[in-house]
Amino acid sequence: xxxxxxxxxxxxxxxxxxxxxxxxxxxxxxxxxxxxxxxxxxxxxxxxxxxxxxxxxxxxxxxxxxxxxxxxxxxxxxxxxxxxxxxxxxxxxxxxxxxxxxxxxxxxxx
Amino acid sequence: xxxxxxxxxxxxxxxxxxxxxxxxxxxxxxxxxxxxxxxxxxxxxxxxxxxxxxxxxxxxxxxxxxxxxxxxxxxxxxxxxxxxxxxxxxxxxxxxxxxxxxxxxxxxxxxxxxxxxxxxxxxxxxxxxxxxxxxxxxxxxxxxxxxxxxxxxxxxxxxxxxxxxxxxxxxxxxxxxxxxxxxxxxxxxxxxxxxxxxxxxxxxxxxxxxxxxxxxxxxxxxxxxxxxxxxxxx
Numbered sequence: 001x002x003x004x005x006x007x008x009x010x011x012x013x014x015x016x017x018x019x020x021x022x023x024x025x026x027x028x029x030x031x032x033x034x035x036x037x038x039x040x041x042x043x044x045x046x047x048x049x050x051x052x053x054x055x056x057x058x059x060x061x062x063x064x065x066x067x068x069x070x071x072x073x074x075x076x077x078x079x080x081x082x083x084x085x086x087x088x089x090x091x092x093x094x095x096x097x098x099x100x101x102x103x104x105x106x107x108x109x110x
Numbered sequence: 111x112x113x114x115x116x117x118x119x120x121x122x123x124x125x126x127x128x129x130x131x132x133x134x135x136x137x138x139x140x141x142x143x144x145x146x147x148x149x150x151x152x153x154x155x156x157x158x159x160x161x162x163x164x165x166x167x168x169x170x171x172x173x174x175x176x177x178x179x180x181x182x183x184x185x186x187x188x189x190x191x192x193x194x195x196x197x198x199x200x201x202x203x204x205x206x207x208x209x210x211x212x213x214x215x216x217x218x219x220x221x222x223x224x225x226x227x228x229x230x231x232x233x234x235x236x237x238x239x240x241x242x243x244x245x246x247x248x249x250x251x252x253x254x255x256x257x258x259x260x261x262x263x264x265x266x267x268x269x270x271x272x273x274x275x276x277x278x279x280x281x282x283x284x285x286x287x288x289x290x291x292x293x294x295x296x297x298x299x300x301x302x303x304x305x306x307x308x309x310x311x312x313x314x315x316x317x318x319x320x321x322x323x324x325x326x327x328x329x330x331x332x333x334x335x336x337x338x339x340x341x342x343x344x
Contacts, residue, residue: 005181015184026330027251028180029181029183029245030248030326030329035187037190058185058189064175064179065176065247066175067173068176068243068247068260069261070151070155070168072258072259072262073158082229085227089226090263093215093218096218097293098296098297099282099293100210101292101320102286105289
């Protein structure tokens with residue numbers, strides 16, 4: 001578990017380091033996700049070395065974003081003024097995304 | 111008493127307690143709108159309002175919880191590697207679906223909000239609404255929006271997709287479980303993926319992968335698409 005955590009945080013740090021030095025407009029953790037995937041594909045690291053930590057983190061992923069959700073209370077009045085256009089736009093956009101994504105597979109799947 | 115609530119352990123404890131409570135309620139009453147995260151957030155907000163506690167005080171502890179979003183995104187890379195083999199057969203079609211679906215998600219939300227004359231900072235906060243919360247939050251930090259607004263709407267999108275996604279898709283004539291799974295992951299991230307797993311194991315795997323791929327696509331494109339439609343900040 002300790003080794004797995006070290007790998008996860010190591011790749012996170014690597015991602016942050018690269019965005020810090022090269023000023024790429026992408027978050028360090030997203031870069032870390034890509035790098036750990038590549039490292040696994042290229043067999044630089046082994047799945048069983050990282051899996052104990054990654055499984056646990058994914059299991060509790062939703063717990064980790066609760067504080068941001070609570071933070072919505074600070075902006076409640078601001079977005080309350082726009083709740084109608086926001087709801088319409090978000091629902092319409094989500095249905096379109098769902099449909100376009102699904103119809104491509106439905107038509108082309110083997 | 112206010113000083114007591116400023117102790118970080120308060121924010122940490124109430125977050126864990128609310129989440130555990132939300133999960134218990136969901137287990138007892140299996141009703142889709144009773145999403146554990148939604149329940150936890152509503153409970154904590156109510157508690158803070160009733161006891162007149164500032165969000166900043168709660169977040170002294172809350173930020174220890176949300177810190178783990180960073181490593182969790184890295185963990186998604188491991189998940190992706192693990193499940194990658196299972197989608198190999200349909201890889202090209204799958205990637206095409208997520209890419210086009212994902213881009214249309216960003217474009218339509220920007221265009222609709224612009225047409226409805228919603229202020230710029232809200233558009234910047236919502237452009238990444240389809241992707242998993244930790245990635246959406248990072249995108250919003252880069253685009254100049256407000257991450258808390260992003261988190262709230264992203265969770266709402268997930269619950270919408272979870273509750274109505276498969277129903278809407280079936281009404282629109284979609285039959286393939288793989289199509290439904292991919293669409294749920296692309297449009298409604300992890301909360302949609304939870305529903306995809308209820309449709310079938312395979313649908314769930316496709317959904318989880320679609321969530322990761324769309325996270326990357328959206329992270330790469332959103333800043334540029336916002337710039338293209340709205341110009342740079344004055």
